[in-house]
Amino acid sequence: AQSVTQLDSHVSVSEGTPVLLRCNYSSSYSPSLFWYVQHPNKGLQLLLKYTSAATLVKGINGFEAEFKKSETSFHLTKPSAHMSDAAEYFCVVTLYGGATNKLIFGTGTLLAVQP
Amino acid sequence: EAQVTQNPRYLITVTGKKLTVTCSQNMNHEYMSWYRQDPGLGLRQIYYSMNVEVTDKGDVPEGYKVSRKEKRNFPLILESPSPNQTSLYFCASSRGTKVETQYFGPGTRLTVL
Numbered sequence: 001a002q003s004v005t006q007l008d009s010h011v012s013v014s015e016g017t018p019v020l021l022r023c024n025y026s027s028s029y030s031p032s033l034f035w036y037v038q039h040p041n042k043g044l045q046l047l048l049k050y051t052s053a054a055t056l057v058k059g060i061n062g063f064e065a066e067f068k069k070s071e072t073s074f075h076l077t078k079p080s081a082h083m084s085d086a087a088e089y090f091c092v093v094t095l096y097g098g099a100t101n102k103l104i105f106g107t108g109t110l111l112a113v114q115p
Numbered sequence: 116e117a118q119v120t121q122n123p124r125y126l127i128t129v130t131g132k133k134l135t136v137t138c139s140q141n142m143n144h145e146y147m148s149w150y151r152q153d154p155g156l157g158l159r160q161i162y163y164s165m166n167v168e169v170t171d172k173g174d175v176p177e178g179y180k181v182s183r184k185e186k187r188n189f190p191l192i193l194e195s196p197s198p199n200q201t202s203l204y205f206c207a208s209s210r211g212t213k214v215e216t217q218y219f220g221p222g223t224r225l226t227v228l
Contacts, residue, residue: 009155034216043119043205043219044158090157102173103217105150105157 002027002095006106014114019063019078021109023091026072032094033074034103035065039087047089050074061085086113117142119220121206127226128196136191136223138206146209147189148173148217149181151202158205164189196227 007022025031035047048059055067061084065076074091091106119140128134140147148163150173160173164183178200180192189208193200203224207217 036219041222043221044207045219046216049216102160102163103158105159107155107157 002029002031002093002104004091004093004104004106006089006091006109008109009107010110010112012112012114013081015083016080019076019081019085019111021076021089021091021111023065023074023076023106024072025074025091025093027093033065033067034092034094035059035063035074035076036090036092037087038090038108044090047076081111081113083113083115086111117218119206119208119218121204121220121223123223124221125224127228129228130197131195134193134196134225136193136204136206136225138189138191138220139187140189140206140208140218141187142208142210142218143186144208144210144218145186146211146217147183148207149179149189149191150205150207151175151200152205152222153202161191161204196225198227201225201227 003026005024033050036044037047038044047063048057050057050067058064063078088108088110090108093104095102095104122137145166149161150158152158159175161179162181164170170181203222205222206220209217
């Protein structure tokens with residue numbers, strides 16, 4: 001069965017320092033994986049997605065994630081945090097089957113950026 | 116502008132009073148879905164629709180109804196709301212039934228007293 005685990009519910013970094021948000025997945029198939037971001041009082045926005053092409057995926061706002069099959073991980077990174085990165089981040093895996101696919105959401109990681 | 120809209124954005128109601136949350140998309144997407152977001156639980160799917168007049172249950176459908184009479188609209192109906200339906204609700208749409216990228220509405224924060 002497909003599932004996704006976000007290892008940290010809260011992460012706090014200082015502005016200008018690197019960001020690492022951790023995600024592990026479980027999937028019976030070759031998964032599609034996503035990171036979505038949710039800013040306060042906003043809907044979810046797609047940051048990046050992996051769909052079995054290059055294992056290093058670049059997204060918007062300087063974020064990237066690396067698919068590591070051997071570690072079943074899809075961690076999100078950014079070299080230098082900005083105050084505007086403060087938001088909640090969701091790792092998502094696709095559940096395949098039947099007439100439709102389905103997104104399985106992690107429980108979210110709240111990123112705080114300190115000045 | 117391509118978007119998913121939801122109304123109302125905020126709603127406070129009382130137990131048992133029927134309510135409808137509207138969702139509309141202007142991207143001609145086939146697939147639409149409703150989620151609820153609760154602290155520590157992420158997003159859980161309530162109902163989804165693969166096309167007009169085709170709807171199916173998600174993971175947490177109890178207490179909710181939906182309809183899909185037109186491609187662009189997918190309202191969520193709570194016939195008799197209860198306090199455990201207090202939550203943040205998101206509507207989403209995507210181009211095909213083989214869901215990849217979903218586009219989310221801004222959310223509706225519902226409080227049931």
